[in-house]
């Protein structure tokens with residue numbers, strides 16, 4: 001049975017992410033009541049141990065004397081053990097943002113206990129705060145093309161990503177019960193990500209109903225495929241790492257959210273045995289549709305916009321090199337929204 005702690009201690013509010021494990025364990029859930037009996041907000045932080053913005057946002061929210069909490073707040077602390085080592089997750093652990101749709105490991109069970117607890121609670125909104133390991137603008141992700149979800153995402157940033165795979169993410173699990181979004185706040189503890197998150201949470205505290213006026217003029221991307229590097233292949237960036245199986249441009253991360261065009265150079269490889277793998281939402285291999293091998297060089301075969309490109313090799317092996325996106329066609333979004341009404 002899940003134990004929900006009342007309040008958040010001074011120590012937690014002062015701790016850095018890598019110190020949190022001294023005070024709480026993984027999957028620690030806390031409840032901060034308010035005088036006003038309104039639907040609560042669920043805030044999730046540190047599902048990935050090296051993404052610290054969520055903790056900073058929480059600390060700034062709760063220690064600022066001018067902030068009045070007008071809704072109760074639930075806080076889910078994710079992987080504080082990984083935070084101690086400043087990594088996404090430890091080698092023996094699963095990814096804590098891939099465990100929310102069932103499975104046989106203890107972490108799946110803990111995630112389910114949390115979801116079961118919230119089953120009986122009417123939630124106003126769920127906000128899961130993350131960072132990118134590569135350079136990126138701030139953006140929010142939704143897993144349902146629903147007006148309130150999209151509008152909530154747009155209140156954070158003009159850039160929104162819609163994705164259904166990976167489906168085992170926290171925001172998707174909460175999406176059936178309430179508007180739920182994932183915030184990607186740029187690099188860990190970047191100022192703008194903290195500021196935007198704080199503004200969004202305070203906005204949600206103060207309104208009675210979430211607006212539905214989705215701006216179809218703002219960019220909504222559909223992230224529909226991921227690019228993986230086989231675990232046995234080494235990865236390098238720039239001319240100093242030309243000995244690696246795959247060599248990407250030094251500035252690969254600068255390409256996030258910038259469209260690649262057919263015929264553009266992508267990367268090179270040491271031998272023809274090194275093969276990239278791009279898979280879509282149905283787990284179908286679509287590598288040859290998007291990439292063309294010309295000897296040891298790899299070129300773009302079809303226009304796409306990438307996201308989440310990172311130079312962090314541990315993250316590339318643990319998650320992926322990056323995602324392939326297309327812009328959601330505005331007419332189909334409008335139609336989709338009408339159908340969902």
Ligand SMILES: [Zn+2]
Nearest residue numbers: 048051130131
């Ligand atoms: Zn993350």
